[in-house]
Amino acid sequence: MRGASDRASAPSHPFRPRLGESASHASASIATRPSVRAARDSHRAREFRAGASASGNSANAFVYDASAASKPPLDIPHWHSRALVNDGRVFTETFPVRFDECGPNKRSTMRTVASMIQECACNHAQGIWGRAQSMPADMNKANLAWVCTRLHIDVHQYPLWGDQVEVKTWFEAQGKIAARRDWEMTDVTDGTPNKVIARATSSWIAFNLEKRKLARIPQTVIDEFQVQALPGAPVMGFDYEIEKLPDVRGMPGVTIPESHSVRRTDLDMNNHVNNVVYTEWLLESVPDAFWEKYDLKEIILEFRNECHDGDNVDAICCRECGPSGVLNCEEKPGEAQLVHMLLKRGFGMSPQEAEVVRARSVWREKK
Amino acid sequence: MRGASDRASAPSHPFRPRLGESASHASASIATRPSVRAARDSHRAREFRAGASASGNSANAFVYDASAASKPPLDIPHWHSRALVNDGRVFTETFPVRFDECGPNKRSTMRTVASMIQECACNHAQGIWGRAQSMPADMNKANLAWVCTRLHIDVHQYPLWGDQVEVKTWFEAQGKIAARRDWEMTDVTDGTPNKVIARATSSWIAFNLEKRKLARIPQTVIDEFQVQALPGAPVMGFDYEIEKLPDVRGMPGVTIPESHSVRRTDLDMNNHVNNVVYTEWLLESVPDAFWEKYDLKEIILEFRNECHDGDNVDAICCRECGPSGVLNCEEKPGEAQLVHMLLKRGFGMSPQEAEVVRARSVWREKK
Structure with missing residues (x-):
């Protein structure tokens, strides 16, 4: 748990305490903004103070001590959490990138991206099919479960600690036995022009839990997909081949x-x-x-x-x-x-x- | 990536695919609400629908298809993300518990709690000391860093996937060479009476990065603590002994x-x-x-x-x-x-x- 930003980005073993000291190191908590952000952050902090002084206490901003201009402001990310958009066909969720999702290069990792898209898919399924169920009722009744057979994640840029990313997800049927789920990840950090930073696609089959084998998706579920799915919108493009x-x-x-x-x-x-x-x-x-x-x-x-x-x-x-x-x-x-x-x-x-x-x-x- | 909730909580190897099937198993994404929540969720869903039908589209609630009462609603957690409260002495941040923070017993883990309090401390430090700095300016100038020497986490109840927890954190000086940071975690899931579910405390020393040894906290920082810290509020009680x-x-x-x-x-x-x-x-x-x-x-x-x-x-x-x-x-x-x-x-x-x-x-x- 260290707090000196400039040193943190310097050599890889910057902080090896001497023996015999009554206490030493470890673990990050009163931690460090990576120096790579310093320039942009200072720009954002200026913008922010300007806004706050104009409007007093803005709803999106909490100033630690409005009278003390030298105090750094507390920047509240105003993410919209979760929503269904595109006539309920697309689910969107905003995540702030956490400290422990970033590694020594100050950026988040493929694991972070995998974890966010998983979370988003889980919350989407719960949102449309109900919390205790998370899948179409007729699949549940027929003892079927969705099983993912393939996942492809393409990352253009890994976000930084404190960045906000919006993940959008949608799905569509692929014939009678499979479905596709897609994701698109956008950097929506304040002041950043919205930019797609990652895309992902996945293949799913229906699996009969009792017979332990591949199954057809019930026709009622395929019909349901007509109103819930976003057909004809493959995030990887129409010529994408497996x-x-x-x-x-x-x-x-x-x-x-x-x-x-x-x-x-x-x-x-x-x-x-x-x-x-x-x-x-x-x-x-x-x-x-x-x-x-x-x-x-x-x-x-x-x-x-x-x-x-x-x-x-x-x-x-x-x-x-x-x-x-x-x-x-x-x-x-x-x-x-x-x-x-x-x-x-x-x-x-x-x-x-x-x-x-x-x-x-x-x-x-x-x- | 499976979706059958009742089966998921049953035997520990419920889903071992047979060989030779063209595709099998693995990884959770169109996933499962643990059945332990079913009762409460169905209660919350009922409450929710009642609210939605009374007010049309409430600001806190998005109904997938307002005309189709049988559709499950999409429940938007309206967390307030981050704020400084108690005259800026306490930092508060709300987290939705993620799918991958929970294990087979359907509850989050000690690691989840450790990760959330770490995140909250990092964001607090950034909030009050600035993004590029994360520590008092005079410590930075004197080449000092905070180092955590001890952490004690006491969990009364681990939250479930989708629960919202609010973490509060504050600190105070302990003499000239140490500081204490405390945390309190509350379940603030909609409809849950607010309840403290975890507490934690930690000890910090100032460490001179150049001389590689323990250092005094600069007097200016101790003075700064008079306005920023929440003195006399040890989360573990006054008789807590190390x-x-x-x-x-x-x-x-x-x-x-x-x-x-x-x-x-x-x-x-x-x-x-x-x-x-x-x-x-x-x-x-x-x-x-x-x-x-x-x-x-x-x-x-x-x-x-x-x-x-x-x-x-x-x-x-x-x-x-x-x-x-x-x-x-x-x-x-x-x-x-x-x-x-x-x-x-x-x-x-x-x-x-x-x-x-x-x-x-x-x-x-x-x-």
Whole structure:
């Protein structure tokens, strides 16, 4: 818990206390605004004070001590939380980016984006289908559940601590057995021109919990989708194609497995390890040298098998294309692609049973 | 990403797909309201519809389709986000509990509480001392930083997904070299009578970043505290005493070390592993049998040394008191105490250098 902003962004071990001191360090709480924001913040603070002095106490602004102009103001984010827009077809939710959603580079992470879009989808489902239900009543009755089979997140820019991002989500049916859910994330921080900073799409199937197999979506639900879904609006564009991801086991250049055991805190309310944790695990297997050279731009996950408490999972990855890659494909200039697998460890497991996730990540060279 | 609420709360592996199906399971997104809320939610939904039909479209409520009474409403939490109250001495922030902050028991966790109070403290510091600074200007000038030496969190009740909690925080000087920061967490979910569900207190020292040692707090800062701090309001009461936690290395009954390597995602914006991650690590070393018998009520952390990327840390714990405990102390009836350590692994490290955290946890027997 430290508080010196300029030092915090300097060397990577700036604060190693000497031994024998009665107390030392650790953990962030009276914390630090990253210095990268200083310029913009000081601009916003000026704007803010001007507004406050003109109107006294504005509704959107709380000034610590209106009489003391030297005091910094307290800036209240006035997010609108949640709403249904586009005739109830699109759900929107605004999130302030939290301190613990940002890493050493002062920006939030792919995990943050994955977590926000998950939260937004959950709240959307509750909002339209009811809190205790979260899915169309006729699917519930037929013992069906939605299961996500694929998720693709494309991040143009990771927001900073204190930024406000608005996530919009919508869905539509894809034939009789599948649905698609899309997301769009916009930076709506005060004074920022609204800008799309991330997009995501996902595929869902109906699964019969009793028969343990794929099922048709009931016609009544497809009909319901006519009024609830936003058809014909694929966030990734009309020419977006789903590519199958490769099995990289045994390929040359695969990294040494990074092992993860499922921890108590990795389980969600449904007793599953979910995509947010998978994303974190598979990114941990990316070599440091790669993180130093590139920024993570996109991630595509194909979900194959579940994980539960006590499972052990290995994360592996390798370069997909180009001269050092394992497959015959081409990367765009300035970009690199990795292919990943999360594999369950256990005796007597078939290669298919072992697969938890296949993934691809797309990286952009740092400037 | 599943959606069947009743099944989700049933057996712990309810959803193991058969092999060979073209797609399977994983991750939560069109998700499930835990069934434990069903009764209350249905009550709230009724209240809500009544309100909506009386007033048409109320400002706090968005009804998906006002003409279709059978549609569930979309409940917009109208949190007030952030404010300074009590003459600017207390900072308050409201958080909706997120899906991924809750575990299989449908409730949020100690990590969630630790993360919320951290966020609230960070935003308070920014609010009163400015975004780019986050600490009193005269401390910044003197090359001083706040360092947290101790944190004590006492949770009476963990909130559920979708609940809204209000966190209040304030601080005061403790002599010339230390400060105390306190927190109080209240459940402010619509329709819930306001109720304190958690309290926390922490100790802070001023640390000279150049000389690498403990420092006096500048008198100007202590003076500033006269207008900014809430003196004489200790959340834990006036008779609260700080107890030193024991070194449990080599004591009988210590658990086999649970090892954690510092991951990229464990680092915060200051390049530190912070108390939120420490809390998670040390709780992972608690045996399953203990989790089954008890609920976690309190945690007390003493911070000793920092962790950085690449460090390896062992978590150990043992029963503190009672017949099977290692120390001569008494537990309250229906409660149990564990003592913990997080220890850095490395050659040539002194026992003092190795200590990252000492901790105590207090548990309540499940009913």
